[in-house]
Amino acid sequence: MLIAGTIPIEDLPLIMGTVRAEGEFLVIDGHSIPCTQGTGAMIGAALAATNYLKLKAPQVLIAGDIGQGKGSREIYEYLIQKVTDIPPEVLALHYCLPDMALTRRLCEAVEKCTKRPIMIADAASMYAAKAAGLASKFDIFTPDATEMAFLADPDATHPAYINRHLFDTNIAQTPRLVTTAYKNRSAAKLLLVKGATDYIIRDGEIVATIDEPNIPELEAIGGTGDTITGLISALTYAGLEPHEAAIIATRANRMAGKFAQAMPATRVRQIIDQFPAVFKEYLCQWSGVCYMEGGDYHG
Amino acid sequence: MLKRKQESSFEGSGLILFLDVRDALRAEKVLKDAKYAARLVAPPAELRKGCDLAVKIKLVEQLGIKRLLNQKDVAYVSIDPLKAGTSELLQIVKVTDFGGWIMVRAGNMKLTFNENSGVIVNTSGGGCPDIPYLHAELIGKRLNEAARPRDIGFTLCALMLDRALEECLILWQGGRQP
Numbered sequence: 034m035l036i037a038g039t040i041p042i043e044d045l046p047l048i049m050g051t052v053r054a055e056g057e058f059l060v061i062d063g064h065s066i067p068c069t070q071g072t073g074a075m076i077g078a079a080l081a082a083t084n085y086l087k088l089k090a091p092q093v094l095i096a097g098d099i100g101q102g103k104g105s106r107e108i109y110e111y112l113i114q115k116v117t118d119i120p121p122e123v124l125a126l127h128y129c130l131p132d133m134a135l136t137r138r139l140c141e142a143v144e145k146c147t148k149r150p151i152m153i154a155d156a157a158s159m160y161a162a163k164a165a166g167l168a169s170k171f172d173i174f175t176p177d178a179t180e181m182a183f184l185a186d187p188d189a190t191h192p193a194y195i196n197r198h199l200f201d202t203n204i205a206q207t208p209r210l211v212t213t214a215y216k217n218r219s220a221a222k223l224l225l226v227k228g229a230t231d232y233i234i235r236d237g238e239i240v241a242t243i244d245e246p247n248i249p250e251l252e253a254i255g256g257t258g259d260t261i262t263g264l265i266s267a268l269t270y271a272g273l274e275p276h277e278a279a280i281i282a283t284r285a286n287r288m289a290g291k292f293a294q295a296m297p298a299t300r301v302r303q304i305i306d307q308f309p310a311v312f313k314e315y316l317c318q319w320s321g322v323c324y325m326e327g328g329d330y331h332g
Numbered sequence: 333m334l335k336r337k338q339e340s341s342f343e344g345s346g347l348i349l350f351l352d353v354r355d356a357l358r359a360e361k362v363l364k365d366a367k368y369a370a371r372l373v374a375p376p377a378e379l380r381k382g383c384d385l386a387v388k389i390k391l392v393e394q395l396g397i398k399r400l401l402n403q404k405d406v407a408y409v410s411i412d413p414l415k416a417g418t419s420e421l422l423q424i425v426k427v428t429d430f431g432g433w434i435m436v437r438a439g440n441m442k443l444t445f446n447e448n449s450g451v452i453v454n455t456s457g458g459g460c461p462d463i464p465y466l467h468a469e470l471i472g473k474r475l476n477e478a479a480r481p482r483d484i485g486f487t488l489c490a491l492m493l494d495r496a497l498e499e500c501l502i503l504w505q506g507g508r509q510p
Contacts, residue, residue, distance in 0.1 A: 041465035070456070071464030100462025100486030102352075128461050130487065131383045156459025157383070157489075164380070177457065179440045191383060192440035193421055193488040194374045252428075253435045253444040255456040255467045297433040297444045298453035 034270040035119065036079060036263070037094040037112060038072030038127030038156070039104045045097030047107045052076055052093050054084075057302060061093055072127045074256030074301045075155070078263030079125075081308040085316075086271050092121065098130065105129035113142045120146035125266040126158035127259070131191065133165035140170045151269055154221070155262040163219050164190040171221035173275055175262045178207065178228040184219045185210040207232045208239060223275045225265060227258055231283040233276055240276050243283050248290035256301030261286045264308075273320065281319050285311050346391030348401075349375055349409040354486045356385035359406045361482075366400055368393055372421050372491070383460060383487050388414065421491070425499045434503060438495035443470070450475045450504045452497075460487035475501050 050062035058065040059076055068077040072095060079091045094111060098104030108129055116124070116139070124143070136158070143149060153173040154162050162168050163184055176184055182199035183192040199210070207226050214220040215237040226232040229249065233241040251257045261282050268278035289307035293299060317323035350356040356372060363370035368389065375386040389397055394411045401408055428435040433453060435444040441463075444454045451474050455467045462485040470478050475497065482494040 039461040039464075041461070041468060067468075069464060070467045071461075073464070098461040099465040100354075100460060100490065102461070102486075105461055128459060128464065130461055131459075132381055134381065157461070158459070160383075160459055177440070179437070179457070180459075183440070188377070190374065190377070190380045191488045193492050195422060195439070197422065197424060249428075250430060253430065253433070253442060253454050253456055255454050257456070297430050297435065298446070 035121035039098035070255035082267035131161035
């Protein structure tokens with residue numbers, strides 16, 4: 034699994050390596066990064082899942098970028114040049130300055146891989162994929178309700194430009210927006226739409242909705258969407274079907290919010306810290322794949 | 333939940349194009365400070381890269397506008413007649429009251445503050461690379477002391493976060509209650 038995205042440290046160089054946790058930080062090739070909103074939270078959640086399942090820790094490709102785009106372009110260019118040499122089983126793209134031309138080149142490069150990676154996009158990587166008309170090249174998108182409206186708006190190239198009547202819709206309107214997005218070929222094969230009710234949609238059909246436990250405060254906590262994307266990436270890498278991974282990811286995120294007694298001022302690190310306890314208590318029940326002490330799996 | 337009315341518009345006939353969002357944000361501020369009609373919009377689709385911003389102006393005022401932007405060292409690519417296909421930025425916001433904390437959503441960005449102290453406790457949403465940076469910069473600061481995302485950010489997500497912060501300031505300073 035390869036997670037690619039920017040980190041808000043301006044002078045951080047382009048780094049590729051295996052991630053490990055060290056206290057409150059994530060360490061890649063000797064560089065410490067915070068486990069905060071954005072790519073850090075996504076990596077932190079994915080690592081929590083791979084550690085629990087005793088899988089190989091995620092490979093990550095990161096670069097410093099505070100919005101000027103240099104680190105984002107370095108990540109895209111590296112992937113364009115190297116993805117066929119790697120090639121990852123799962124490629125999850127996250128916070129990068131949206132660039133339609135680079136996204137197009139990356140998709141062309143991915144098509145040349147001997148085994149095509151499972152392609153996951155969230156945040157601005159999803160914006161660029163949709164804006165460039167490449168959404169259907171992706172296996173999984175993880176939009177929130179506003180971003181779902183963006184996917185449904187045929188003219189918007191960024192959520193800042195979505196049509197007002199689409200912004201006014203609430204999460205209950207998701208099925209209508211989904212139909213429009215698929216009709217416009219602006220959706221990935223699987224959508225996990227995050228909101229008061231989470232919708233899991235496969236090829237335009239709703240396969241599950243999840244609304245328990247109801248923790249409205251999670252919406253205010255920066256990074257709780259990133260953790261869902263990290264979990265779905267890791268669970269897909271673990272071999273679950275994308276829709277199964279999506280269902281478990283959203284349930285685990287909600288339950289971690291409950292375990293953490295989340296409030297609007299809670300930090301995402303506190304949510305991530307709960308994942309091992311959530312997996313221990315619920316993963317077997319939710320997935321039917323049970324990890325026993327000592328390292329054996331039982332299906 | 334409360335929604336804000338859309339800002340009054342004007343009949344713009346010209347468009348200033350920029351290489352990046354930050355220049356557009358600076359230009360809009362410079363022009364508004366000088367009392368020019370100016371509004372941030374998306375450039376026409378054929379000119380978009382993915383995170384783009386242009387400024388709509390009255391074309392008849394372009395001479396003075398060019399001079400002002402040059403005086404203030406604001407870089408721009410060109411000033412052209414307005415074409416079909418530009419889009420207005422989303423102006424409306426939504427407010428959620430968590431009981432002690434208020435969350436304001438502008439587009440894809442959300443900002444939450446303590447309603448008594450005015451301290452920003454979280455930002456969420458968005459996807460551009462300056463958003464995690466702004467998250468770290470804003471949390472723990474009082475609304476009226478925090479740096480404005482439009483001044484230290486670079487992208488459309490930062491602009492939406494700035495709109496959320498602006499609305500939070502209005503709410504906290506008593507302009508209205510959610």
